[in-house]
Amino acid sequence: MPVIPKTKPYRVGRSKTGLGLFATQPIKKGTKIIRYFGPLLDSKKAEDDAIENKYLFELDKRWTIDGSIRENVARYINHSCKPNAESDVKPRKKKIVIRAIKNIAPGDEINYDYGTDYFKAYLKPIGCKCDACEKKRAKKKAEERAERARVKAKENAKDARKAEKKANKKTDELAKETAKDKAKQRAKAKAKSTSKSSASAKSDRAAAKSRRPAAGKRVKTKSSPAKTLTSRAKAA
Numbered sequence: 589m590p591v592i593p594k595t596k597p598y599r600v601g602r603s604k605t606g607l608g609l610f611a612t613q614p615i616k617k618g619t620k621i622i623r624y625f626g627p628l629l630d631s632k633k634a635e636d637d638a639i640e641n642k643y644l645f646e647l648d649k650r651w652t653i654d655g656s657i658r659e660n661v662a663r664y665i666n667h668s669c670k671p672n673a674e675s676d677v678k679p680r681k682k683k684i685v686i687r688a689i690k691n692i693a694p695g696d697e698i699n700y701d702y703g704t705d706y707f708k709a710y711l712k713p714i715g716c717k718c719d720a721c722e723k724k725r726a727k728k729k730a731e732e733r734a735e736r737a738r739v740k741a742k743e744n745a746k747d748a749r750k751a752e753k754k755a756n757k758k759t760d761e762l763a764k765e766t767a768k769d770k771a772k773q774r775a776k777a778k779a780k781s782t783s784k785s786s787a788s789a790k791s792d793r794a795a796a797k798s799r800r801p802a803a804g805k806r807v808k809t810k811s812s813p814a815k816t817l818t819s820r821a822k823a824a
Contacts, residue, residue, distance in 0.1 A: 590661055598622065598698060600664050605717045608697045609664045615692040621673060624662040624684040626655040642710060648679045662686055667711060668699035670720035675700050 589600050589607075597613040598621065615621060624645055629636040629652040636652075643655040643663045655663045665673070665686060672690040677683075686700060699718065707716070715721070 590658055592661060596622075598661075600661065603666055603697055604722070605666055607664050608666045608699075609661065611692045611694050611696050611698060613694055615688050615698075617688050617691050619688045620676075621686045621688055621698060622662045622665075624653065624655055624660065624675065624686060626653045626657045626660050628652070628682060629654050645675075645684055647677060647682055647684070651679070651682060653682075653684060666697065666699050666718070667702040667707070667716070668718040668720060669701065669716060670718070671700045672696065673698050673700045 592599055597611055597615050598609050599612050600607055601610045602608070603610075609622075626643070626645075629639055629644070631637050631650050631652065639654060641654070641656045643660070645653045645655055647653060662684075672688060672692050673686050674689050676685045676687045678685075686698070688698075692698060702711070715725075
């Protein structure tokens with residue numbers, strides 16, 4: 589890691605994607621932060637055109653800066669889809685300066701947009717790790733979780749309604765069966781009572797009939813002594 593003078597408003601530190609450049613002092617909007625430099629590569633030369641690394645910064649169609657050298661501290665600046673700095677490219681001067689486009693507070697990571705070509709070639713295949721994209725992914729995941737939870741809650745509510753409907757149906761069927769059984773019991777008890785009353789009435793009629801004298805028979809009765817005496821007196 590290169591040694592950075594204390595007078596410089598930045599330091600190299602650990603970032604989400606490895607190493608990054610962080611502000612050590614307040615950096616105002618519009619301030620030139622650091623220069624991006626390195627050997628100039630001429631695309632018309634086969635040996636220069638054959639060089640490939642992720643620190644190549646194109647100035648124009650012919651000239652490119654190879655920023656892979658250790659002294660180029662600006663190479664530690666990471667990409668961001670919502671950056672706080674930008675690259676100020678000056679092809680004629682063959683110079684690139686990183687400038688603040690927002691007020692940057694101490695401790696904030698300095699970042700700029702690497703551009704569409706670099707994004708498609710290096711970042712899109714692995715997924716951008718900048719704060720903006722991380723927040724976007726986190727928001728999307730939260731929305732997906734919320735949607736899954738909503739669907740699950742809806743399904744649970746539907747299942748609960750089905751279970752309640754089934755339970756109510758079972759309760760109604762049980763109530764009907766109970767009412768039917770009670771009706772049968774009442775009918776049985778009534779029939780039994782009616783049968784018993786009929787048998788009792790029949791028994792009572794039979795007993796009454798047995799107590800009545802038979803038709804055409806005379807019933808002999810004993811005369812009382814008083815009546816006998818009177819009869820004898822009459823005879824005398």
